Amino acid sequence: MAGxxxxxxxxxxxxxxxxxxxxxxxxxGGKLTIVVPEAEGDPADYFAAGADEVVLLSPLAEDVTxxxxxxxxxxxxxxxxxxxxxxxxxxxxxxxAARLAARLETGLASNCLSLAADADGTLVMERLAYGGAALQxxxxxxxxxxxxxxPRTFPPAAAAAIPGREGSVRTLPPPPADTVRVVAxxxxxxxxxxxxxxxxxxxxxxxxxxxxxxxxxxQLAAALGGEIGCTRPISEELHWLPDNLCxxxxxVQVKPELYLGLGVSGQIQHLTGLxxxxxxxxxxxxxxxxxxxxxxxxxxxxxxxxxxKLIEEVKKIRG
Amino acid sequence: xxxxxxxxxxxxxxxxIRKGGGGxxxxxxxxxxxxxxxxxxxxxxxxxxxxxxxxxxxTAGSPEAAKGLKDALSxxxxxxxxxxxxxxxxxxxxxTAAVLAEVIRNRIPYDLIICGEGSGDQYAQQVGPRLAxxxxxxxxxxxxxxxxxxxxxxxxxERRVEEGVEVVEASFPVLVTVLPEINIPRIPGVKDTLMAGxxxxxxxKNEELPPLGAAKLKTLAMTAARxxxxxxLFGTAPEDIxxxxxxxxxxxxxG
Numbered sequence: 001m002a003g004x005x006x007x008x009x010x011x012x013x014x015x016x017x018x019x020x021x022x023x024x025x026x027x028x029g030g031k032l033t034i035v036v037p038e039a040e041g042d043p044a045d046y047f048a049a050g051a052d053e054v055v056l057l058s059p060l061a062e063d064v065t066x067x068x069x070x071x072x073x074x075x076x077x078x079x080x081x082x083x084x085x086x087x088x089x090x091x092x093x094x095x096x097a098a099r100l101a102a103r104l105e106t107g108l109a110s111n112c113l114s115l116a117a118d119a120d121g122t123l124v125m126e127r128l129a130y131g132g133a134a135l136q137x138x139x140x141x142x143x144x145x146x147x148x149x150x151p152r153t154f155p156p157a158a159a160a161a162i163p164g165r166e167g168s169v170r171t172l173p174p175p176p177a178d179t180v181r182v183v184a185x186x187x188x189x190x191x192x193x194x195x196x197x198x199x200x201x202x203x204x205x206x207x208x209x210x211x212x213x214x215x216x217x218x219q220l221a222a223a224l225g226g227e228i229g230c231t232r233p234i235s236e237e238l239h240w241l242p243d244n245l246c247x248x249x250x251x252v253q254v255k256p257e258l259y260l261g262l263g264v265s266g267q268i269q270h271l272t273g274l275x276x277x278x279x280x281x282x283x284x285x286x287x288x289x290x291x292x293x294x295x296x297x298x299x300x301x302x303x304x305x306x307x308x309k310l311i312e313e314v315k316k317i318r319g
Numbered sequence: 320x321x322x323x324x325x326x327x328x329x330x331x332x333x334x335x336i337r338k339g340g341g342g343x344x345x346x347x348x349x350x351x352x353x354x355x356x357x358x359x360x361x362x363x364x365x366x367x368x369x370x371x372x373x374x375x376x377x378t379a380g381s382p383e384a385a386k387g388l389k390d391a392l393s394x395x396x397x398x399x400x401x402x403x404x405x406x407x408x409x410x411x412x413x414x415t416a417a418v419l420a421e422v423i424r425n426r427i428p429y430d431l432i433i434c435g436e437g438s439g440d441q442y443a444q445q446v447g448p449r450l451a452x453x454x455x456x457x458x459x460x461x462x463x464x465x466x467x468x469x470x471x472x473x474x475x476x477e478r479r480v481e482e483g484v485e486v487v488e489a490s491f492p493v494l495v496t497v498l499p500e501i502n503i504p505r506i507p508g509v510k511d512t513l514m515a516g517x518x519x520x521x522x523x524k525n526e527e528l529p530p531l532g533a534a535k536l537k538t539l540a541m542t543a544a545r546x547x548x549x550x551x552l553f554g555t556a557p558e559d560i561x562x563x564x565x566x567x568x569x570x571x572x573x574g
Contacts, residue, residue, distance in 0.1 A: 130440055138538055181488045181489070297566055
């Protein structure tokens with residue numbers, strides 16, 4: 001039996017996965033099933049965006065993890081026998097995907113940037129390897145084909161593409177608690193800004209000497225009408241900025257119109273997080289910094305000398 | 320105190336990968352390293368060991384990965400177990416997890432298994448969760464803080480999720496995958512390296528294990544990721560700054 005299954009913990013992620021999922025389902029003429037927590041909106045929105053079947057997960061008790069659904073999901077997928085299962089590559093999604101793949105004894109392509117059927121119908125996925133230095137094309141040897149796809153890889157499927165479209169809805173009863181118990185949930189210190197949506201990102205790296213100097217980057221970002229981000233050492237070793245502002249392979253991926261790196265050397269793991277940027281600019285005093293190879297415009301100079309001048313010039317031009 | 324297993328992978332150091340002609344990758348001059356993420360796993364294992372616990376460093380790979388054993392042992396592990404076979408040179412995640420599970424099941428008593436969040440080469444982020452499934456034990460992934468209960472027998476872990484942090488508890492045996500920020504891995508000194516050479520290593524061959532299943536993920540091609548752009552370079556003189564900002568404007572993205 002053909003069919004495509006989609007699982008994500010949030011509505012916007014389901015809508016994104018419906019974009020490639022819809023194409024695959026249309027190509028094979030199979031049913032498109034989505035699995036989502038019940039709290040994530042009206043099934044009609046998913047039907048309008050192309051889903052044929054919506055499977056709702058009943059709310060879980062406070063101390064139960066999303067992973068408790070694993071045996072239920074494995075059973076549902078085994079019974080439906082879809083050709084492919086797409087999951088959002090969130091922390092929970094990636095863990096559930098890998099554990100599901102183990103239970104279903106199939107292959108999983110992680111963190112896919114693209115997925116498409118080739119001439120003979122085999123699904124081929126592209127992903128990064130070697131810290132972002134390599135583009136790896138993979139195929140799954142098993143059924144279902146499983147893939148995780150990072151948030152914002154695909155645009156959301158148009159929610160009103162097919163008004164009035166209907167489908168079937170099922171609600172799964174809560175699963176028994178599993179052996180991992182939630183004792184607390186903390187909204188971590190997060191920046192209110194969302195750099196993944198920002199049109200301009202000013203990113204600070206190890207070239208920044210002290211925490212107070214973030215102000216310089218903030219002023220430039222403000223002048224350009226953008227937000228600030230950082231490299232991994234700034235958030236994870238120095239803790240100068242929250243980790244939802246860390247750009248890179250193990251952080252967030254950004255696709256701004258303008259990325260401007262201040263004192264960013266350009267490690268491959270960081271560059272991987274900004275490969276979707278339209279214009280990449282860099283200020284670094286080391287002319288051999290790898291970021292200049294990945295940039296469109298670069299200033300070789302000390303960020304402490306250059307940044308105030310940039311702020312002034314930008315203000316002058318933009319009035 | 321707990322018997323801890325830390326899994327690690329000996330990987331190609333991506334800094335040595337050259338770009339060959341036509342987008343090909345040139346691995347002819349590569350060196351290898353202990354996967355960065357697994358250094359955090361080894362460090363956390365030694366931290367969780369406490370008084371009277373043990374740390375076993377475990378890897379599966381081709382015989383060339385033997386170099387990684389000394390590296391892992393110099394990072395504080397007590398013993399190492401090496402599933403070594405030419406057939407283990409390029410395993411996919413399902414195969415690696417299967418080999419590790421077989422080795423652990425029959426040879427290594429454990430309370431806690433710690434893996435890095437992913438490997439430095441493939442970064443599939445699957446071996447930890449798959450290994451937990453193969454062993455039939457709970458899995459807690461993407462952990463940024465780990466505490467073994469004072470009375471033993473269970474752990475509390477802070478796992479990073481999209482909206483913040485989920486603090487969870489689980490009893491032994493349990494598998495945890497750790498994020499880089501969980502600790503700062505030690506840099507082994509000369510003494511650590513010397514001591515590592517005296518620590519016991521157990522080697523397990525392919526023929527001692529059940530038959531290896533087929534790979535479930537097939538690599539069709541591996542090419543250089545195109546990140547290069549033609550960078551126009553500027554100095555710091557006032558006219559350079561002005562030209563730079565004008566160039567930003569002209570690309571139409573500064574507004």
